[in-house]
Structure formats: C-alpha cells, structure tokens
Amino acid sequence: MELTRKQESLIRSLYTRHGRRKAGLCVCEGLRAAGELFMRAPELVRFTVATEAAAGELAIPGELHRVPEGKLRELAGTVNSQGILAVAAIPPEPDAAEAPADPFLLAIDRLGDPGNFGTICRTLRAAGLTELWYTKGSVDPYGDKAIRSALGAQFALKLRGFDDLEALRAAAQSYGYPSVWLTDPHGGESCFSAAKLYERSVIVIGGEANGVTPLAGAQRVMIPMPGNYESLNAAQAATIFLFEYVRRTMNTE
Amino acid sequence: MELTRKQESLIRSLYTRHGRRKAGLCVCEGLRAAGELFMRAPELVRFTVATEAAAGELAIPGELHRVPEGKLRELAGTVNSQGILAVAAIPPEPDAAEAPADPFLLAIDRLGDPGNFGTICRTLRAAGLTELWYTKGSVDPYGDKAIRSALGAQFALKLRGFDDLEALRAAAQSYGYPSVWLTDPHGGESCFSAAKLYERSVIVIGGEANGVTPLAGAQRVMIPMPGNYESLNAAQAATIFLFEYVRRTMNTE
Numbered sequence: 001m002e003l004t005r006k007q008e009s010l011i012r013s014l015y016t017r018h019g020r021r022k023a024g025l026c027v028c029e030g031l032r033a034a035g036e037l038f039m040r041a042p043e044l045v046r047f048t049v050a051t052e053a054a055a056g057e058l059a060i061p062g063e064l065h066r067v068p069e070g071k072l073r074e075l076a077g078t079v080n081s082q083g084i085l086a087v088a089a090i091p092p093e094p095d096a097a098e099a100p101a102d103p104f105l106l107a108i109d110r111l112g113d114p115g116n117f118g119t120i121c122r123t124l125r126a127a128g129l130t131e132l133w134y135t136k137g138s139v140d141p142y143g144d145k146a147i148r149s150a151l152g153a154q155f156a157l158k159l160r161g162f163d164d165l166e167a168l169r170a171a172a173q174s175y176g177y178p179s180v181w182l183t184d185p186h187g188g189e190s191c192f193s194a195a196k197l198y199e200r201s202v203i204v205i206g207g208e209a210n211g212v213t214p215l216a217g218a219q220r221v222m223i224p225m226p227g228n229y230e231s232l233n234a235a236q237a238a239t240i241f242l243f244e245y246v247r248r249t250m251n252t253e
Numbered sequence: 254m255e256l257t258r259k260q261e262s263l264i265r266s267l268y269t270r271h272g273r274r275k276a277g278l279c280v281c282e283g284l285r286a287a288g289e290l291f292m293r294a295p296e297l298v299r300f301t302v303a304t305e306a307a308a309g310e311l312a313i314p315g316e317l318h319r320v321p322e323g324k325l326r327e328l329a330g331t332v333n334s335q336g337i338l339a340v341a342a343i344p345p346e347p348d349a350a351e352a353p354a355d356p357f358l359l360a361i362d363r364l365g366d367p368g369n370f371g372t373i374c375r376t377l378r379a380a381g382l383t384e385l386w387y388t389k390g391s392v393d394p395y396g397d398k399a400i401r402s403a404l405g406a407q408f409a410l411k412l413r414g415f416d417d418l419e420a421l422r423a424a425a426q427s428y429g430y431p432s433v434w435l436t437d438p439h440g441g442e443s444c445f446s447a448a449k450l451y452e453r454s455v456i457v458i459g460g461e462a463n464g465v466t467p468l469a470g471a472q473r474v475m476i477p478m479p480g481n482y483e484s485l486n487a488a489q490a491a492t493i494f495l496f497e498y499v500r501r502t503m504n505t506e
Contacts, residue, residue: 115368119486119488119489122482122485122486122489123485123486123489124480125480125482126478126480126482126484126485126489127478127479127480128478128479128480128481129480153482190503192499192500192503193503223496224499224503225379225380225381225499226380226381226499226502227377227378227379227380227381227382228381229375229378229379229406231379232375232376232379233372233375233376235372235488235489236372236375236376236379236488236489236492239489239492239493240492240493240496243476243493243496243497244496244500246445246477246478246479247445247497247500249479250443250445250446250477
C-alpha cells in the first residue's frame, strides 16, 4: 500500500512532544523496539513502514507500507532505524483502580535524558518488575529516543506519571507502599545494608541536573562509592538498586 | 590570545579517529570533563577554548583562548559543550612494566558504543577501580563522545588496549590475574554467588552487537534476569559487576 502524504507528515510530527500529544501517537523505530511493540501491544499499532528486508524479519500486525531504504532514512529519526518504523497509540496509564503488583516501586524524579530513561525501562524489565513511576518534568516516555533506548520496553511496562513527588507519594501510599527512599549521594543508609529498602517502598532516583526533590518524612538511601566520585549516571544508580533487589531475592529462594 | 586558523582546523580534525591518531591529541568538552582533565592530567593539556563565563568556572592550566559562545558552538561537537573545550594529548598507556593495582580487572571486548564506553569509565571510577582493559575493535576511548559520556574519567584511569582477548589474557596472566570470566546471558555461574569472581580475575563484557568472543578455558558468569529479557545494556552489565564487588567489599570490612 502507498504511504500517503498525510501519513508522512504525521510521522514527522511525532518527533516532537507537541506532535505526539496532539495525535496521541508515538513512533517506534528499530527491529527490537518494534518487535517488542508488536508482541506486547499489537492493538496499539496504527501502521508500519518498513523496507522489504526488515518487513521479512518480524510478524507485523495491521497496515504495512513497504518503502525503499532511502525513504525510510528520510522519515526516521536515526540513521540506524534498521529499516522499520511503527506508528502506535501512546498506551493509556493503568487505571487508578489497578494496584501495582511489584514488591517495591522505582520512581524517577525530573529525569531529563531520554537515553537514561530508556535504559532504566529496559533494566527494570530485565529485573522482572512491571511498573515505572515518574514525575512530570521528566522526559517524555514516548519520545523516539526514549523508545529506541528502551528497545520498546515502554510497551511491556506500566508507566504512571505524577505532577510531583508529593502526589506520587500519596498514590503510592494509597496502594500500600508507605515508605519512600530518596537516593542521595551525600548520606543515608547504604543500599547494600538497608534491610527494609525493598519492603513495600518507593525508591526515587533524581535527574541528572538537580538530583531528587526534597520530601519531608522520606528516608535517604545512598550507593557507597569507594572512588569518592560523586555522581553515578541516573541509569547506573537505577541498575544498582534493581539488581541489588534481584540479588536479595535470589539469595532467599 | 587569538585562536589561530591552524588551531581551529586542528580542533575540527580531532572529531575523527584519523585526525586524533595523526595528531596524537583529543578534544575534551564540557565543564566536568575538562575539570577532570585539568585536575588529573594537567600536563596533557595543549590549549583550551572557552567562553568568558566558562573560563571563570575552572582553574585552566596553560594557554587559554576566550571566544564568544557562537564561536565555541561552531567548534564543538555538541550544542551542550557548556562553553569549554580543551585540546589534550592522548594519554600514553601505562608502561608494560607497571603492574595493575586493582584486585580484579574489568575488560570490554568489541564494545562499539561511545556512550556505553564512557559510562563504564565513569562507573569504574565511582567503584574505586583504576584500570579498564579493552580489545581493539572497541570504540576509540578518546573520541569526543566517549570523553563526554565519561565526564573525562579516561584521564583518571589507566586504559590498556589489546589486539584480541587472547592477547589480553596473556597480559593479565603475566601480571598475576590468571582467571578469566566471560559474561554470558545464557549460562555460567551467577555473579551474585560465584565466590571467586573477583579474585585476581578478569571479567570480560561483550559488545552490543556480538557479545563476548569465545575463549577456550575461560569461565562463564551470568547476571540473573528474572524478567526473562535477554539483554542488558553493556554499561548496565558492567555496573552490576562493579557494584557487586563494592557490596562484597563493604560487607567484609
């Protein structure tokens, strides 16, 4: 089927936050990200644009437009689109009535970098968790870069956004996650020894620029750094928290 | 002092691998990366180009050229150069006679992504280690992106490059690191229970595309992934190994 001009200009608009909001759609590029989308949320897919070669790699649900490689490169946000680009509805947030199933919640506060955001999604999924919470002021979870970095893990996770940390905490409490731990490079309990770190808690990781917003009544947790080198990348901090949880779970099984 | 045309064209050439090799120089952008360079290896700095504002933020060793922001943006590889760019000699590798001091060695094999490479440098430094080994076929450690992602941690670490894993292992053995562990998503001992993982060993992390090169006689180590989601990003895998080491060290102190 021919790709219409309208579809082309729609795709282009989805590389801006404004365009995504207006259309309620996002663009998912690359074989692995598109593969994750097709497998986990085929009902969201509106149409797919792919080269002949890439179209043969995946089972593509719904409308498919085969285009030459040059055309795809012209449309895609990256030179490494791997020959495929899917347009999909932005998944709705889980219904407020639906309580999270995870033992603890990972939350990010004002995280601005889409690569970090995507890496956190991907790592969360590898650790076997299902939810990622975030405050507004963080990057758009459905931007093209965030989806590429996450290899489409967004479509396998439940993402919930909140106006600020206060609102996030209130929601967590309502679901039975009463304790909040803020990551802090300067003090607090060590993530390797805090006994209750993962017990019905929310672990909050701050953004690259400003760290975590202060929040009265929250506990502080730190990642010990023998190198006396203050800042770990936010995605690295998230990875340490997630796999310390995996380690503890393994050792008690 | 005026920036000469020759200096300008030198800077431009340093954004290519060929140009860096030819000149034996690299370009280090951003306040934190340049700050690390100035503090850890001031003797390597050839000259610095900075805006008035950025020049006031750091103690800059040697020749400084103050330029308007527009000029710097024109020269720099990123729009977020933060107003500063230093040209520095590529650090020589440690002398072969100088044995590593770390308890174990982290090595990367054919890692192609400069962002991952940089993040690994930064995380290694946070974990208190001092060496990073790599095989040729990995990204150029002194490319502008690798330096930016590492926040200049390259200048605080000892990097040693080898033709392949065989050569890397031979060197490790000669320094008294006899055991090699290859990370493998499909099997081997768990990184959380392998008792000898950090005992005079080399832990090898593979590249994004092909994983680790097979190596006869090496042991395999895996990161358990409850999410049944095969691939962690290489930098996340490195982070898990590095901070599992930190955790074990903390718990025995």
